[in-house]
Amino acid sequence: MTLHLDSLRVRRLGECRYDSPFSEMLSTKQTSPHYVAEGDRVLLEDTVSMLAEHSLPSVQAPSFEAAGPRRKIYFDPARVTAGIVTCGGLCPGLNNVIRGLVQELAVHYQVKRILGFRNGLQGLTAENRDTAVELTPERVREIHNVGGTILGSSRGGQDADEMVDTLVMRGIDIMFVIGGDGGMRAATFLSEAIRARGLDIAVIGVPKTIDNDLPFTDQSFGFQSAFARATDFISAVAVEASASPNGVGIVKLMGRHSGFIASYAALAANAADIVLIPEVPFALDGPDGLLAHIENHVRAKGFVVIVVAEGAGQDLFDRHGLPQLNGRGTDASGNLKLGNIGELLKESISAHLTAAGLAPTMRYIDPSYAVRSVAANAYDSVYCLRLAHAAVHAAMAGRTEAAVARWRRRFVHVPFSLMTSRRNQVDPDGDLWMSVLETTCQPAEFGWVPDRERVPTGFC
Numbered sequence: 379m380t381l382h383l384d385s386l387r388v389r390r391l392g393e394c395r396y397d398s399p400f401s402e403m404l405s406t407k408q409t410s411p412h413y414v415a416e417g418d419r420v421l422l423e424d425t426v427s428m429l430a431e432h433s434l435p436s437v438q439a440p441s442f443e444a445a446g447p448r449r450k451i452y453f454d455p456a457r458v459t460a461g462i463v464t465c466g467g468l469c470p471g472l473n474n475v476i477r478g479l480v481q482e483l484a485v486h487y488q489v490k491r492i493l494g495f496r497n498g499l500q501g502l503t504a505e506n507r508d509t510a511v512e513l514t515p516e517r518v519r520e521i522h523n524v525g526g527t528i529l530g531s532s533r534g535g536q537d538a539d540e541m542v543d544t545l546v547m548r549g550i551d552i553m554f555v556i557g558g559d560g561g562m563r564a565a566t567f568l569s570e571a572i573r574a575r576g577l578d579i580a581v582i583g584v585p586k587t588i589d590n591d592l593p594f595t596d597q598s599f600g601f602q603s604a605f606a607r608a609t610d611f612i613s614a615v616a617v618e619a620s621a622s623p624n625g626v627g628i629v630k631l632m633g634r635h636s637g638f639i640a641s642y643a644a645l646a647a648n649a650a651d652i653v654l655i656p657e658v659p660f661a662l663d664g665p666d667g668l669l670a671h672i673e674n675h676v677r678a679k680g681f682v683v684i685v686v687a688e689g690a691g692q693d694l695f696d697r698h699g700l701p702q703l704n705g706r707g708t709d710a711s712g713n714l715k716l717g718n719i720g721e722l723l724k725e726s727i728s729a730h731l732t733a734a735g736l737a738p739t740m741r742y743i744d745p746s747y748a749v750r751s752v753a754a755n756a757y758d759s760v761y762c763l764r765l766a767h768a769a770v771h772a773a774m775a776g777r778t779e780a781a782v783a784r785w786r787r788r789f790v791h792v793p794f795s796l797m798t799s800r801r802n803q804v805d806p807d808g809d810l811w812m813s814v815l816e817t818t819c820q821p822a823e824f825g826w827v828p829d830r831e832r833v834p835t836g837f838c
């Protein structure tokens with residue numbers, strides 16, 4: 379994918395005419411290793427060779443607009459009504475983001491009216507628009523201590539025009555969409571419908587994904603809390619497997635298309651012998667296949683611990699003519715329903731080891747919902763709060779059709795068009811996967827597999 383500076387520019391609703399409450403504080407600020415001044419930009423790429431490839435002067439190199447408060451703002455805070463919605467699957471930190479948005483809007487910008495739409499985008503339909511709740515600093519004071527979202531969330535499509543009608547009827551000037559890839563797509567359609575009607579409504583996204591599969595963000599909020607929780611389950615299964623004759627421990631973790639939780643949790647627990655992720659296909663059978671490797675492992679070590687991301691090995695169901703185990707079709711949001719790879723592994727490993735005279739003790743757990751429902755840890759709590767601050771500053775300065783993200787540890791504005799342009803995946807040729815291979819000592823590939831799709835690398 380080629381990215382030019384122009385495709386990284388963020389849309390503005392208009393000229394900023396109002397003094398920002400931060401104008402005095404900003405008057406002496408300059409870019410430093412710890413701050414990016416208004417007007418400065420954050421480079422997309424961060425190695426000498428990647429930069430050199432363009433042969434462009436640094437001002438023309440692809441870069442993001444820096445997030446943060448501005449001296450002048452677009453909206454008159456006294457007249458602003460803001461809306462908040464949380465979309466899709468749960469993720470640790472949703473309540474922290476809601477709380478951060480409400481506090482920043484109310485305390486610093488003195489915005490008087492903030493509405494929380496209920497149950498995801500369903501809350502923006504004609505039927506549900508009156509169920510929106512008033513959010514105040516008092517209402518959100520303690521919500522960061524619990525997981526989930528006080529607003530509720532949902533999957534399923536809504537009509538963009540109907541949603542815009544709701545924004546108009548509820549007097550919304552700024553809409554915050556906290557969502558994943560689906561939520562960012564929905565926010566894009568919402569923005570297009572707003573633009574088609576010539577309305578003065580800003581739409582700002584806060585990228586949310588437990589799978590860490592959104593692009594142009596170092597790591598998504600809640601990811602650390604989620605993989606820390608997943609680590610507990612790997613450790614538990616490792617204890618069980620190691621204490622059982624021919625013990626086989628399997629932990630299935632979330633990750634439809636990206637194996638980040640599986641990889642990070644496996645590294646953190648440092649107890650997995652095999653990690654399977656969607657980005658690296660594997661074969662079950664044959665002398666170099668997964669089953670033979672597991673058999674050798676059990677013979678040599680007495681047990682084996684496997685961490686599998688839910689999206690791994692999906693080709694096996696078709697290739698082996700296996701029952702889909704709930705796979706096929708899509709959910710209400712159009713996400714592919716996956717075959718249950720955990721069950722498939724459990725069945726095939728059990729059959730293989732039994733046939734090899736190593737009747738196994740199987741310990742299989744799928745802690746998915748127990749992982750994503752936890753409250754944000756201290757690190758994620760800080761991260762969520764800072765993302766929320768950045769989102770409020772962006773919106774008040776009239777930025778729209780963009781998400782806030784942290785890129786190379788700086789906070790930036792990323793146009794929706796980029797957020798929905800690609801998926802963040804574990805690169806089988808990258809250093810994260812190398813660390814996994816170094817830690818587990820598993821082979822780079824299990825048997826012959828069809829050519830893997832290459833994970834997109836580079837941006838320009």
Ligand SMILES: Nc1ncnc2c1ncn2[C@@H]1O[C@H](COP(=O)(O)OP(=O)(O)O)[C@@H](O)[C@H]1O
Binds near residue numbers: 535559560567586
């Ligand atoms: N292509 C799309 N166009 C419009 N709305 C979409 C699109 N994809 C997803 N959505 C809506 O966005 C919301 C969130 O999407 P979903 O995939 O469930 O979760 P996430 O935002 O976490 O990826 C859902 O209500 C869904 O209907």
Ligand SMILES: O=P(O)(O)OC[C@H]1O[C@](O)(COP(=O)(O)O)[C@@H](O)[C@@H]1O
Binds near residue numbers: 560
């Ligand atoms: O059972 P649900 O609620 O549909 O959610 C399950 C899915 O949500 C995910 O966490 C990702 O969804 P999001 O894009 O909504 O964050 C997947 O990894 C998982 O398969």
Ligand SMILES: [Mg+2]
Binds near residue numbers: 466558559560561713
């Ligand atoms: Mg999604």
